Amino acid sequence: MVSVRINGKTVGMHSAPETPLLWALRCELEPKLTGTKFGCGIGVCGACTVLIDNIPFQACQIPICALDKAEVVTIEGLDTPEARALKKAWIECDVVQCGYCQSAQLVAATALLYCHRHPADCDIDEAMKGIACRCGTFPRIRKAIHQAAQSLHP
Ligand code: FES
Ligand code: FES
The missing domain is CATH 1.10.150.120 ([2Fe-2S]-binding domain)
Incomplete structure (x- = not known):
């Protein structure tokens, strides 16, 4: 299991470690975080942008295993x-x-x-x-x- 910090909470994910964050957000989490959109899936359109340690990243391009100790913020948790x-x-x-x-x-x-x-x-x-x-x-x-x-x- 891969643990990821998302919107201030640590969540355990059962997906394969190389699963892109976008799929984990939209398909695995409960409740599903579908505010982050799937556009192209190949790092071109930017529709899947989330914050990782306050820097914008394309969630379709980052595997969940790369997020150890990172703070992910999606549109659902954007409240500053x-x-x-x-x-x-x-x-x-x-x-x-x-x-x-x-x-x-x-x-x-x-x-x-x-x-x-x-x-x-x-x-x-x-x-x-x-x-x-x-x-x-x-x-x-x-x-x-x-x-x-x-x-x-x-
Ligand atoms: S879905 Fe297009 S850049 Fe991620
Ligand atoms: S693609 Fe319709 S508001 Fe941006």
Whole structure:
């Protein structure tokens, strides 16, 4: 059994050690953490982004055996001042369209605000570039990140 810290709890997983974290989150855990999305499964789309020790990673690319002593945070456990400010701004800026990529966008934006109090547009574009949004919500994502940063650090 592989033990992994997820959203502040240690959970034992019976999957094979090389199982990608994404499948363990979505299929093994009870309750299933389906907020982390499967897009491509090959490290291209970014829909499966989670935080590992506060850094965004693609959950489809990391086997659970590589997570010993790591802290994994998924959209379900994202509840810091930065995350709350972003969720509020996301609603106020009406960011979401179909919603499929948005868990990953919020996870990546939260990690960005951990490092930058007032990220510039170029910082935002760099931080978010690995997560595809077929609905084209990037202009609203950018606006919401600026708004959240301003609310945290007026
Ligand atoms: S599902 Fe992981 S990068 Fe696309
Ligand atoms: S909101 Fe539809 S893919 Fe991003």
